[in-house]
Amino acid sequence: MIPYKTIITLDRKSCTPVYIQLCNQVIQLIKCGILPPSTKLPGSRWMADTLQVHRKTVVAAYDELMAQDWIEVRPAKGTFVNSSLPIVEQQPIPGTEAAEKAKMRKQSPGFAFIRREHLNARDTEFPKEGILGLDDGVPDTRIAPIEEIARVYRNIVKKSYNRKHLSYGSIYGNMELREALADYLNDTRGLSTEPENILITRGSQMGIYLSARLLLEQGENIVVGETNYRSANKAFTEAGGTLNRVRVDANGIRTDDVETLCRKRKIRAVYVTSHHHHPTTVTLSAHRRMHLLELSQKYGFAIIEDDYDYDFHYCNAPILPLASSDSGGNVIYIGALCKIVAPGIRVGYLVAPKAFTDEAALMRRVIDRQGDQLLELTLARMIREGEIQRHSKKALKIYHARRDLFCSLLKERLGEYFEFRKPEGGMAVWVKLREGYDWDEVKAEARKNKLKLGGYCGDEDDTIDNPYPGLRMGFASLTLDEIKEAMDRLETTMTSLEQKVKSYA
Ligand SMILES: Cc1ncc(COP(=O)(O)O)c(C=O)c1O
DSSP states (O other), X not given: OOOHHHHOOOOTXXXXXXXXXXXXXXXXXXXXXXXXXXXXXXXHHHHHHHHTSOHHHHHHHHHHHHHTTSEEEETTTEEEEOTTSOOOOOOOOTTSHHHHHHHHHHHSOSSOOOOOGGGOOSOOOOOOTTOEEEOSSOOOGGXXXXXXXXXXXHHHHHSGGGGGGGSOOOTTOOHHHHHHHHHHHHHHHOOOOOGGGEEEESXXXXXXXXXXXXHOXXXXXXXXXXXXXXXXXXXXXXXXXXXXXXXXXXXXXXXXXXXXXXXXXXXXXXXXXXXXXXXXXXXXXXXXXXXXXXXXXXXXXXXXXXXXXXXXXXXXXXXXXXXXXXXXXXXXXXXXXXXXXXXXXXOEEEEOOHHHHHHHHHHHHHHOSOOOHHHHHHHHHHHHTXXXXXXXHHHHHXXXXXXXXXXXXXXXXXXXXEEEOOOSBSSEEEEEEOTXXXXXXHHHHHHHTTEEEOSOOOOTTOOSSSSOSOEEEEOTTSOHHHHHHHHHHHHHHHHHHHHHHHHHO
């Protein structure tokens, strides 16, 4: 006899009704083979007495089990586990130690698969409650125009003819969005593109990945800055490419280094974050932009221009992207609405010569048939209504004030520990540590003060200034008060570290 009294536990305070709890637990017992097909279940009166519940509760649970076909009633014989269910090997009773062990065993795969060590991320943990995080430079989701998105989305789904967007659509993405984006990018970034050149992606990262897969075969060369956006490096090495690192200075990546490399070997692509180099935030100078475009035509390589934060420039008008001066069809321009709207709104774009866009669409199809068409349509309408542009202006103003406060406090209160240049745009400051300190120690001490320094701090394979050349400190996602609080915690951190350093001396 199954010890129902001990293996079924009912929580009367739970918001799940008791009869549903009973029903779910009987299902569990059936699924794990403790109640095999054709097992007779106890009568409702006996079960009610055993579990100390009202008989109606048991009857309701049995009715539910019957409705779901887990059990069957045989006239004049009683209630049985459905005889047509498959027979499963008996497993330990849920909640027991044996069940826990079995669960752990299931976590180690019973098959071989490829582990890609180079994809390992250093730190993917998000700050917990009460911990302030200085991130890599991400938008503040609290100001995201979610009400507007909801309003436009609702208006779209209310119209029955929009139901067609719930089905399979174009692998290039929603046409209205491609049209709206073509106009938007032409107006704001000086591009002269057409909807047919645009592939809608789930964000910039997908555009980088698709480009990597289409440009690089095993061992082929791509040029990146040293240091560089780590997730892009990973996409390139994942595609089989070999990273060729060039120096980065106050004017962006050194294009003379790119030229030297081109003379030595076949370069398939150069990756740039031209507007604000990731991680250092420097802008690629006009002269180097022209030089890079010239080189791309001379040596026939692609420029992957990742313009992830074009909309956030605080000093003067942003410099137009390389793509706006590309006369030879060498630039693959990548961007997203993820930074303007919110990272969780996964809509981005890849703009390239048509033949490349077509191939990228086919490649995208094998990993993700299409994006979220209704969301894409919503964003298209919001661009047409000027809603995205209004939000972008509002966010720019807010982040501008945050950048100014962040940088002035960092300079006034922590200037003796850190070196940095106030960034002209973007959402983070690239901070270098003065001699005598170590980022790992700073991070560990900061944690004790409930501050998480979670920004990018160099690539493990970088050869310069090891261990880390600097650390990105994001300011955009914190309010002015939170910035002040973060600076207090950082000051406490550095003061106690300074005392430790002095005590060693
Ligand atoms: C330089 C750079 N490129 C691309 C991305 C990816 O952005 P998305 O969220 O649009 O995929 C990021 C994200 O932070 C980034 O910093």
